[in-house]
Amino acid sequence: DDIRVISEGMVKIPQSTNIFYNPTQEFNRDMSIVVLHTFLKSESKSDATILEAMSASGIRAIRYAKEVPGIAKVIANDYSESAVETIKKNAESNQVGDLVQPSFADASCKMYELRNAATVVDIDPYGTPTPFLDAAVQCVQEDGLLMVTATDMAVLAGGNHADSCFAKYGSMSLKSKACHEIALRIVIHTVQSSANRYGRVAIPLLSLSVDFYVRMCFKIIRSPKKTKQSALNTSMIYQCTGCKSITLQPLAVVKKGHTTFAQGPLVSRKCEICDAVHHVAGPIWSGPIHNKDFVSKMIHEVNDRYSYLGTYERIKGMLGLVQEEIDSPLYYEVSELCSIVKASSIPLIQFRSAIMNLGYQVSLTHAEPNTIKTNIPNSSLWDILRAW
Ligand code: SAM
Numbered sequence: 540d541d542i543r544v545i546s547e548g549m550v551k552i553p554q555s556t557n558i559f560y561n562p563t564q565e566f567n568r569d570m571s572i573v574v575l576h577t578f579l580k581s582e583s584k585s586d587a588t589i590l591e592a593m594s595a596s597g598i599r600a601i602r603y604a605k606e607v608p609g610i611a612k613v614i615a616n617d618y619s620e621s622a623v624e625t626i627k628k629n630a631e632s633n634q635v636g637d638l639v640q641p642s643f644a645d646a647s648c649k650m651y652e653l654r655n656a657a658t659v660v661d662i663d664p665y666g667t668p669t670p671f672l673d674a675a676v677q678c679v680q681e682d683g684l685l686m687v688t689a690t691d692m693a694v695l696a697g698g699n700h701a702d703s704c705f706a707k708y709g710s711m712s713l714k715s716k717a718c719h720e721i722a723l724r725i726v727i728h729t730v731q732s733s734a735n736r737y738g739r740v741a742i743p744l745l746s747l748s749v750d751f752y753v754r755m756c757f758k759i760i761r762s763p764k765k766t767k768q769s770a771l772n773t774s775m776i777y778q779c780t781g782c783k784s785i786t787l788q789p790l791a792v793v794k795k796g797h798t799t800f801a802q803g804p805l806v807s808r809k810c811e812i813c814d815a816v817h818h819v820a821g822p823i824w825s826g827p828i829h830n831k832d833f834v835s836k837m838i839h840e841v842n843d844r845y846s847y848l849g850t851y852e853r854i855k856g857m858l859g860l861v862q863e864e865i866d867s868p869l870y871y872e873v874s875e876l877c878s879i880v881k882a883s884s885i886p887l888i889q890f891r892s893a894i895m896n897l898g899y900q901v902s903l904t905h906a907e908p909n910t911i912k913t914n915i916p917n918s919s920l921w922d923i924l925r926a927w
Contacts, residue, residue, distance in 0.1 A: 772826030781815025
């Protein structure tokens with residue numbers, strides 16, 4: 540028989556008709572290899588134990604074992620018996636049968652069994668990761684790494700299923716040009732609330748919106764004290780129904796050195812720009828979504844040892860954009876703003892210089908082309924648009 544062979548990175552596995560393999564997730568796996576290596580190296584962790592809680596063919600776990608140094612064991616878990624048999628065969632044929640330990644269990648049961656025992660946990664479910672988060676944040680050791688994929692973008696991005704989004708994530712999604720970053724920030728909010736429940740804090744290292752999914756990587760630390768800072772980094776979103784201006788309402792602010800609740804800047808019910816009413820959504824994580832120091836280290840590692848990756852160029856391009864992103868949450872599509880004031884379309888580059896000339900920051904985002912992130916107040920942004 541003609542058996543097709545899948546080749547990714549340094550690994551080859553036979554294609555199987557009954558085990559899930561998604562070729563378009565190669566980028567996700569390549570990027571995760573770079574994240575994993577950069578993390579283990581920068582945290583000086585050797586003899587790491589990795590748990591891939593939902594492994595399917597095992598390709599991801601096998602690639603971690605083969606392509607990342609310093610790993611003692613990769614537990615490749617799945618609740619499908621045939622997947623576990625396939626993982627075993629694939630690990631052996633790729634000469635990592637000693638490093639990859641196949642495991643047949645429900646992902647949550649496995650993670651509770653390994654509470655505080657995994658250096659790294661990777662969650663890659665069909666759809667939403669939320670049923671697994673409470674177990675995952677506890678399975679990761681102190682100062683370990685948690686990687687999470689969510690593919691239910693229909694729920695997370697755009698407001699068509701805001702009710703399902705609230706049920707799954709405890710947050711309302713929103714129809715908005717910035718929906719991809721909103722999706723990331725909703726999932727981060729949900730991961731954070733799971734972590735905080737157990738006295739832990741999830742520090743975002745890298746948060747990506749790619750194709751039809753989002754992928755986030757967190758360092759998990761233990762700090763009951765720092766869990767109290769989450770409200771400072773969590774906001775409701777107000778989006779004007781008229782001019783689409785976005786205003787964030789943090790759930791807490793620091794005043795005179797003290798965290799004050801429910802006393803942040805008040806958002807009037809009417810838009811200050813055009814007097815229309817707002818849609819409200821969230822809560823979302825409004826703190827930083829990447830750690831720039833970590834991203835720089837990743838760029839160094841990609842150039843240094845990962846030029847063989849199938850998606851090498853895309854990784855470099857995306858990390859370059861991520862490194863330039865300013866921390867201000869969300870973004871505007873310039874052509875949408877122009878059409879609201881009925882102005883002819885302002886070239887992105889000129890709009891950017893107009894903002895910078897007023898002394899504010901501006902950048903692109905990896906999450907959406909032709910949009911800008913900026914920390915300019917809405918009123919000054921609209922002054923620029925009206926004066927055009
Ligand atoms: N990580 C794989 C990769 O990179 O190729 C793909 C994983 S696939 C999207 C999801 C897998 O999770 C399936 O193989 C499915 O059997 C498994 N799964 C779903 N729910 C599970 C659960 N509760 N416990 C364990 N495995 C589960």
